[in-house]
Amino acid sequence: MSASELYQRLVLEHSRAPRHFGALAAPTHTADGANPLCGDALHVELQVVDGRIEAIAFRGEACAIAKATASLLSGHALRFDADGIARLEAHFSRLIRGESGSVDALGGLNALAALANYPARRKCALLPFAAVRAALAGTPNTTTEGKPE
Secondary structure (H helix, E strand, C coil), X not given: CCHHHHHHHHHHHHHHCCCCECCCCXXXXXXXXEECCCCEEEEEEEEEECCEEEEEEEEEECCHHHHHHHHHHHHHCCCCCHHHHHHHHHHXXXXXXXXXXXXXXXXXXXXXXXXXXXXXXXXXXXXXXXXXXXXXXXXXXXXCCCCCC
């Protein structure tokens, strides 16, 4: 299977049946992320214990790329602290800009490397990261619009 086929399959699978989609019973941190120009809107809920993510859920209306990234990230982000999420996002950002190859730390998120070919869609993939970072920082709202990729 080619990288492009893997990307398409993974995005479709995770956008149609996203993991960790819904709400947490008792979130400690929340944030809303939006990309007004494309219409993506995600709400992220976290349970944070001793600075580390113990549970995560998201919901909202977003494109397949944003949903798939949120699904993959939500499974991968458990036990990360704010610094760990920032490092993960930095690796991911370089990957989708085509600046690095597969990174072990990214796990399944590596399949989104094909976004290097679609610069306009990178903000969609970065929105879930921005929302998780905002939640961890106690910032209620965030966006990736107007920010460099």
